[in-house]
Amino acid sequence: MLTTPPLAPKTVAALHRLGIRTLEELRQTGAVQTFLLLKASGLTLTKSTLWQLESLLDGTPPQEMSQAHKARLLAELKNHPPVAAFPPQGEMAHFMGLALEQAKLSALMGEIPVGAVIVSDGKIIASAHNTCIADCNVSRHAEINALAQAGSEMQNYRLDGCDIYITLEPCAMCASALIQARIRRVIYGAAEPKTGAAGSIVNLFADKRLNTHTAIRGGILQEECRAVLSRFFQNKRKG
DSSP states (O other): OOOTTTSOHHHHHHHHHTTOOSHHHHHHHOHHHHHHHHHHTTOOOOHHHHHHHHHHHHTSOGGGOOHHHHHHHHHHHHHOOOOOOOOOHHHHHHHHHHHHHHHHHHHHTTSOOOEEEEEETTEEEEEEEOOHHHHTOTTOOHHHHHHHHHHHHHTOSOOTTOEEEEEEOOOHHHHHHHHHTTOSEEEEEEOOTTTOTBTTSOBGGGOTTTOSSOEEEOOTTHHHHHHHHHHHHHHHHHO
16 A cells, blocks of 8 residues: 655545555556646646655665656656546446447447547537448548537537547547547547557557647446447348
8 A cells, every 4th residue: 555655645645536556556557647647636746756656666765766767757757648537437437328328329220339428517518429321421430420519519629628438449530530629538438459549559649749638548338338339240240
């Protein structure tokens, strides 16, 4: 269990709220990402906190850390993709469940079952699913349809502060659109090993030349999201 010292009590309390309670959980997240998560949670931090986090992983006192080691950490910090504190698990599961309902509607229409909802201040402002076949338009993915709805609702093509829940990892087209729309957080269910652009094939969100504001998290209700896709393609094969 992470305790004080060397970390300040408020830092330990914030780590616990983020679900980082043990040295192993800190190791899985990494010192730099943990530092950024703490900042995203509202803490005002100095570089000394980063040195303390890294020292816990190394098992050496912060004062013994070399300047070269500190320089490497600062370079990693500078180049790290956007990080955000995500909603509680229950809240994410709730909104992903609503995205799944959209995916099921898509399947009923004979479309690949992917659904999405966009949330602003805890309220859904857009719900959509794939309509590529119905619209004879390759761009009509769930995310693109949801962005169009949300833009109309907000009367702004930029959706700063909004989150999107998608049942499937976005493709490169959709990832680019989400970045352009300045979506705050992208939460998806199942990974897409063939076309996923949030880490499976490429991670557009991790390139700071493209993205400075959108954080991603996958795996929310992933089994349920996979099951909807599996049933759809099984039925297709049966004819």
